[in-house]
Amino acid sequence: MTLTPTSTSFAEINKDTSSQVQNFIVSDVEATNDFSSFTIFNEEHKIDFSIKQTDSSIVINTVTDGKESHSATLIEGDSFLTLDGEQIEIQRKSYQDPEFAKKVKTQLAVNPWTPKYVTTYENKVSKTFTTVGAIATVIGAVIAGGAVAGVALATTAIATSISNWVGIVGGGTLLAGGLMMTVSSYYSLYQTTGLVPTGYGSNQYAYRYQDIGA
Numbered sequence: 001m002t003l004t005p006t007s008t009s010f011a012e013i014n015k016d017t018s019s020q021v022q023n024f025i026v027s028d029v030e031a032t033n034d035f036s037s038f039t040i041f042n043e044e045h046k047i048d049f050s051i052k053q054t055d056s057s058i059v060i061n062t063v064t065d066g067k068e069s070h071s072a073t074l075i076e077g078d079s080f081l082t083l084d085g086e087q088i089e090i091q092r093k094s095y096q097d098p099e100f101a102k103k104v105k106t107q108l109a110v111n112p113w114t115p116k117y118v119t120t121y122e123n124k125v126s127k128t129f130t131t132v133g134a135i136a137t138v139i140g141a142v143i144a145g146g147a148v149a150g151v152a153l154a155t156t157a158i159a160t161s162i163s164n165w166v167g168i169v170g171g172g173t174l175l176a177g178g179l180m181m182t183v184s185s186y187y188s189l190y191q192t193t194g195l196v197p198t199g200y201g202s203n204q205y206a207y208r209y210q211d212i213g214a
Helices: 098-105 132-149 155-169
Strands: 019-021 024-031 035-041 046-053 057-064 068-075 080-083 086-089 091-095 115-131 174-192 207-213
Touching: 046 132, 057 132, 068 132, 080 132, 086 115, 115 132, 115 207, 132 174
Parallel strands: none
Antiparallel strands: 019 024, 024 035, 035 046, 046 057, 057 068, 068 080, 080 086, 091 115, 115 174, 174 207
């Protein structure tokens, strides 16, 4: 069960059709509950994204500068993502973030619905990349992978991560000799302070994910 308000869909998250994210502009956003497409561009690159979500998988397709295509797939329960047919290991861990824990401890529980921090999950992928398009696709996949676990997927979160990581690369379309990078995303699990109505005849703890980043 999720905390109120209930989990947000693609369409609800992506109401803005154009927004400025660092050096990139996010435009042409279209979204339904299980599909999202958008374009991210700056002076050097244009990256078109389409993301298809099912109950147990995420498929991310990208086209960079109208000529470089990539596809990444994540399936719930797998310890890897697949990029253009290549399996790439996903390193997963969970831990207690002292900053989140400290922040929550200072908040008084005013009612059973008050959220309480539980733990933080991190997904990490390390790979040698030769193109910006491949990097962007994997970044999107690592962020989007949280949706398989029930984490709401926001276009702005993906766009911000892409702009951060592509900025590290320096903007070149081809990376001479390849570039070894570790891409990671994290999200935190929160629980209601008390038992709350579930609609199924008994009160239970409710959960939600937030503090999503990369």
